[in-house]
Amino acid sequence: MSKLNSGQEAPKIGVYVCHCGGNISDHVEIDKVVEQAGGLANVAVARENSFMCSDPGQEMIIEDIEAGKVNRIVVASCAPALHEATFRGAITRAGMNPYLYEHANIREQVSWVHHGPGATDKAAALVAAAVGKAGELEPLEPIRVEAEAHATVIGGGVAGMSAARDLAAQGLNVALVEKSPFLGGQVSQLDKTFPSGEAAGELLSALAAQVLHDDRITVYTCSELAEYSGYVGSFKLKLQRTPPSGQDQERLSRIGDASPGQFLPFVGVWADQPPEASEEVELTSGAVVLATGFEHYTPPQGEYGYGDLAEVITLPELIQIMAGETGGGEQLVVNGKTVNSLALIHCVGSRQIPGIHQPAPGGTLNEHCSRVCCTASLQAACELREKFPETSVFELYRDIRTYGRGQEDYYLNAGRAGVVFARFAPEAPPRIEAGGEDSALTVTVPDQLLAGEELALGVDLVVLAVGMEPRDNQGLVDKMKLPVGADRFLLEVHPKLRPVELPAAGIYLAGTCQAPMDTSEVANAAGAAAAKAGAILSAGQVELDPFVAQIDQAKCVGSGACVEACLSDGAIEMIDTPDGKRAQVNPALCMGCGVCVAVCEQDAIELNGWTLGQYEAMVDAIVAQTAGQGAKA
Amino acid sequence: MDACAQKHPILILATEDCSYPGANSVGQAHQNYPDNTYIIRTPTPALFPEKFYLDCFDKGVGGIIIMSCGVECPYEGAYPALAKRLDRIYVLMKEKGLDIRRLRLTAICTVCNRAFLKEVNQMNEVIAELGAPGSEAKAA
Numbered sequence: 001m002s003k004l005n006s007g008q009e010a011p012k013i014g015v016y017v018c019h020c021g022g023n024i025s026d027h028v029e030i031d032k033v034v035e036q037a038g039g040l041a042n043v044a045v046a047r048e049n050s051f052m053c054s055d056p057g058q059e060m061i062i063e064d065i066e067a068g069k070v071n072r073i074v075v076a077s078c079a080p081a082l083h084e085a086t087f088r089g090a091i092t093r094a095g096m097n098p099y100l101y102e103h104a105n106i107r108e109q110v111s112w113v114h115h116g117p118g119a120t121d122k123a124a125a126l127v128a129a130a131v132g133k134a135g136e137l138e139p140l141e142p143i144r145v146e147a148e149a150h151a152t153v154i155g156g157g158v159a160g161m162s163a164a165r166d167l168a169a170q171g172l173n174v175a176l177v178e179k180s181p182f183l184g185g186q187v188s189q190l191d192k193t194f195p196s197g198e199a200a201g202e203l204l205s206a207l208a209a210q211v212l213h214d215d216r217i218t219v220y221t222c223s224e225l226a227e228y229s230g231y232v233g234s235f236k237l238k239l240q241r242t243p244p245s246g247q248d249q250e251r252l253s254r255i256g257d258a259s260p261g262q263f264l265p266f267v268g269v270w271a272d273q274p275p276e277a278s279e280e281v282e283l284t285s286g287a288v289v290l291a292t293g294f295e296h297y298t299p300p301q302g303e304y305g306y307g308d309l310a311e312v313i314t315l316p317e318l319i320q321i322m323a324g325e326t327g328g329g330e331q332l333v334v335n336g337k338t339v340n341s342l343a344l345i346h347c348v349g350s351r352q353i354p355g356i357h358q359p360a361p362g363g364t365l366n367e368h369c370s371r372v373c374c375t376a377s378l379q380a381a382c383e384l385r386e387k388f389p390e391t392s393v394f395e396l397y398r399d400i401r402t403y404g405r406g407q408e409d410y411y412l413n414a415g416r417a418g419v420v421f422a423r424f425a426p427e428a429p430p431r432i433e434a435g436g437e438d439s440a441l442t443v444t445v446p447d448q449l450l451a452g453e454e455l456a457l458g459v460d461l462v463v464l465a466v467g468m469e470p471r472d473n474q475g476l477v478d479k480m481k482l483p484v485g486a487d488r489f490l491l492e493v494h495p496k497l498r499p500v501e502l503p504a505a506g507i508y509l510a511g512t513c514q515a516p517m518d519t520s521e522v523a524n525a526a527g528a529a530a531a532k533a534g535a536i537l538s539a540g541q542v543e544l545d546p547f548v549a550q551i552d553q554a555k556c557v558g559s560g561a562c563v564e565a566c567l568s569d570g571a572i573e574m575i576d577t578p579d580g581k582r583a584q585v586n587p588a589l590c591m592g593c594g595v596c597v598a599v600c601e602q603d604a605i606e607l608n609g610w611t612l613g614q615y616e617a618m619v620d621a622i623v624a625q626t627a628g629q630g631a632k633a
Numbered sequence: 634m635d636a637c638a639q640k641h642p643i644l645i646l647a648t649e650d651c652s653y654p655g656a657n658s659v660g661q662a663h664q665n666y667p668d669n670t671y672i673i674r675t676p677t678p679a680l681f682p683e684k685f686y687l688d689c690f691d692k693g694v695g696g697i698i699i700m701s702c703g704v705e706c707p708y709e710g711a712y713p714a715l716a717k718r719l720d721r722i723y724v725l726m727k728e729k730g731l732d733i734r735r736l737r738l739t740a741i742c743t744v745c746n747r748a749f750l751k752e753v754n755q756m757n758e759v760i761a762e763l764g765a766p767g768s769e770a771k772a773a
Contacts, residue, residue, distance in 0.1 A: 079657045080674070108660030109672055118668035125642075125671065483709045493707045494650050495743070503707040547676065567710040593708040594680025598718065607680055615673065615685070619644065622671045623692045626642045 011135045012044035014070030015127060016061060018052035018077035020107055027111040029120045033076065036124045040621075042135045044070050053083045058090040065094035072134040076104035076127045081497065097139035099546065099609060104130040125625035132621035136614040140546035143587045147233035147542045148286040151533050152177060154225060154476070155291035156271075157185020158519055159511025159526040161207045163289045166530035168216040172537055175237075175283050176211060176219045181244050181252055182268030183208050183219070185293045186512075189266055189316055191323040193519050194379050195406030201263040203519075208269035212261050220281060221271045222248070228479045229570065231588035232506025233542040235288055239281040244274050266320055286542070287506045287533035290482070290490060291526065292473055294512040297349025297366060297466040300358065304345060304464055305432035310335070311440045312432060312462045315344070315373070318380060322387070330390035334461055341392035342384070342461035343443050344377045345430055350467030351398065356426050368487045370467030371516040375402045377465040378410035378419075385417035393419045394457055396430050396445055404518065422447040422455055432462055468516040480507065481568065489515050500529040503591045504568065505544055508532055547609040548590035549597065555604035556582045562596035562605055572596060641695025641760050643753070645672040646681065650707055652700030652741035652749070659746045666753045669695075677701070677708050679715040683722050686736060687729065690767070695760040696735045698752050703740025730770025734759045 015037040019025035030048050038046035045064055049057040052075055064070045073096075075087050080103040088098035106123040114122055149172050153164045156178030164176040182188065183204070190200040211217050220239055227238035244252055251267050252274065258264060260272045296316055301307035306314070313321075313334075321334055332339040350370040352359075359365050374397070381393045395414065400421075402411045415421070422445055424430060430445040439458030446452045470488040477484055483502060485491040490513050493501045500508050508529035511522040536542045549572065551562075558574060558581035566572045571589035574581045583605070594607040606612065647653040653674045659666065675681075678699045689697060699715070706712040716738065723733045739752050763769050 079654075079660075081654065081657070105657070105672075108657040110668075112660040112663050113665055114668040115665075122668045122671075129671065129673070481709050483707050486704050491705060491707065494654070497650075497654075565714065567708055567714075591708055593677045593711050594675075595677070595708070595711055595714055597680045598682040598714075607676070610676060610680065612681070612685065615675075615681070616688070618673055619689055619692060619694065622642055622644070623694065626640070626669070627693065 009071050011042040011072050012070050013042045013072040013074060013131055013134050014061065014064050015043055015046040015074045015076070015131060016052050016057070017046070017048045017106075017127065018057070018075065019048065019050045020078060021050065024077070024107050024111040027115050027119045028106060028123045032120050033124045033127055037127050037131065040128055040131045042072075043131055052077050053086050058086070061087065061090050062094040065091065065096050071096065071100065072137055073101045074104060074127065074130040074134050075101075076106045076123065076130065078107040079105050099140035100134070100137050102130040102134045102137065125622050128621040128625045129618040132617035133614045136611065136617050138608075140608055142546055143544040143548065145231065145233040145542050145544070145588045147537045147540055148284050149173060149537055149540065150175070150283070150285045151287045151289060151537065152235070152237055152283055152285040153289045153291055153510075155185065155293055155511070155513070156180075156183040156219070156221070157291060157293045157511065158187050158204070158207065159293065159513075159522045160185070160289070160291035161211045162523050162526035163291055163510045163530045164217050165207070165210050165214065166527055167289070167534055168214045170530070170534035170538055172216065172534060174217045175285065176217055177223045177225065177239060178219065178221045178271070179224055180248050180268070181221045181271065181274045183211070183221075183271050184263070184268035186296070187519060188263070188268035189320070191319050192379070192383075194375050194410065195404065201265060204269050205263045208263070208271070209261060212271065219271050222274045223281070225476060225479060226280070230284075231586065232504075232536065232544065233286050233588065235285045235506065237283040237285060237288075239283065241275045241279045241281060243276060243278065265323065286537040287508065289508045289510050289529045289533055290476070290513055291510040292471055292476065292513040294468040294516065295471050297469050299348060299464055299466065303358070304348065304430065304462060305441075306464060309432065309434055309441065309462075311460060312464065315376060315380060315463055315465045318463045322380070322383060325387065330388060332384060332388045332391045332461075337440070337460065339391050339460040340439065341394065341457070341459045342463060343394040343396055343430070343457055343459045344381060344463045344465055346374060346377055346395070346397040346400070346465045348464040348466050349469065351426075353426050364488065366467055366469050366487075368516065369401070371401075371403070372518045373465040373467055374400050375404070375407045375410055375518070378402060378414045380463070381414045381419045382410055382417055385414070385419060394443075394459065395419055395421045396424055396443070397421065398424060398426055404520070421449065423449050468512060471513065473513065482507075487515075489513065500525060500532055503593070505588070506533070506536065506542070544588065545592070547592040547607065548587045549585045549592070549594065549605050550608050551583050551585055552604045552606070553577070553582050555602045557602055557604075558582050559601070561599045561601070565595050565599040567591065567593055567595055641669065641693065641765060643670045643696045643698065643756050643760065644689060644694050645670055645698045645700055645753075646675050646678045647672050647700045647741070648677055648702050648706075649674045651702035651705065651743055652745075654743040655700070655741045655745050655749055658744050659749050662746055664746060664750060666750055667757050669757070670753055677706065677711045677715070679708070679711040679718070683718065683725055686722050687725060690726075690731055690735065693766065695766055696756045697737070698756055699736070699738045700741040700749070700752070701738065702742070705740070705742065729767075731766060732759075732763050732769045735763065735766060
């Protein structure tokens, strides 16, 4: 290891302050910041540039490193999310360890929010804090672990099949694990998909054929995750395969003389013969993609008359009924009864409001928008008007959002086809009563489009556009320690910066286990998850950030407090040493949260890249700088 | 802003996945807030032991706002651990005669601009009222 990378040399810190055009320098006196930085301990050079991220800006850093003038770098510029990687890259190109770098954010957190002398003082203090930390930095090396060229995808719907196909296309072996005997997930409960109108069966048949005919993909139906351990590159999974029972057995009874790979409407794609006896399958996978899907909201008995009135059904139920209708008559017929008119009610089980809507038995509310139900309702309305022109359709909504390419057409077409819209307030939802002058039901609703005038609609059918809610994944959540959001969907690290990743490396999210999405978005998410997983596995070795806990064995007394506090099973374990039990970190399992650091009374644990000593140096610098500024004032 | 509050820095411990981008979002919206605020990135504030907070006050930090991800924390279990630790820190602060309003735990998301500004302004009001850390003990 060269001196530049050893961290043994005394710190010679280079400070580089960016003008960002005028974004920073219009409010921060850069020359003063540079001057003050130049006077700080360990600072060897302090420079400025109009755009540090530009080639000349980066070259300035590289030249100073190559000339041996500096061995730690601080750049004061925009938010680190934008250019931290840029500057680490420049440092690497100069042959220095990229982790001997600290970033001061003086644009988003200074020049864009403060003006006048206070802005310059704060910029100087943040640079001083970064210099303080830089003086404590140690070179770090990415953690490298061997990676199995195999991925496991849990969930056999569109997300799971898409992810499996895309992973296999990258040369990886894939296990596709599905709980039921069928592939297709919730899309198999649809007739047509929007906005293309493509038959769900054709879509699933094509996707399933790609999966089932790919030698790299092994499909395990009737299977659930029984045991889980390991880390990115080498997850150990045990699947439990069980002969189908209950609803699955009933669905299997409908396959008749179908052959494997065949799509059965409202059942799914029959993958293969189910196991005749319980069996276990052990897998070693480099990555895991979760594609466990969603469930439709089931209205409790009495919500809009559901469960009490036979003429109140859900939208998925209507879709199935309509798929069986050939459209030979002028009116829809349901259960032998002619439907002269029907009302579709939006936002059932979505956008629930505390105090207005009744929580589920567990006390939960679905406060989220399910996003797809507006378009799905309008698609159904358009199809109804087209197939059964003598059946009148009312859409009763709170708000309508047909987001996405081609979906607004459903709204426009519904209006043109004579669908009548009425808007209700959440606190005054439609009331459904049995009987009517010439109808099975009467729906009463104050219409906000008519200044709150109450409408009384005689209809023969009420259809509830039920929302999407998270599937009960508690078993997986407990086994894999998965983060769950306040909305009960699985939670990514960051919705924009790391949208398909979990904090534990090597585990990815695909599709509606994460949030409500339509089929196109599910396919996108699955592709993203597969690309992420493929990128780390295809090299045969996984390179992880080095920001993990590290134990100073000399200080450790083996209390085990860190093991108890650790949030990731197996990330810290007690090992026998000649001095007794001591803690040891498995870097591949450590999530880098640092919870263990706080509980060690011996200060024997540090989080690499975020050590307490570094934080203390930052605080000391801020306090010293602000005290100095106070004295000047 | 009160000149007294200005002298005492406010330390903001911001999670790199939620509240640090949230603070940047305030900047992107060009919304002003007092400049005695110093935002420090952290994977999760659950890594700081009790002593860290008490030392900060000893050094002259007027107030600390922990801006966590709250229940949206990507590290399952970290937030409850942090909340428990805060209870212990409050006890220690009281023992040292420090007003516990100087330390506040909040949840700030990546777009929680209003909440961010409210917390920062409220902490400044507290510091303006209390003065230097430890001065409340002397006054008592």
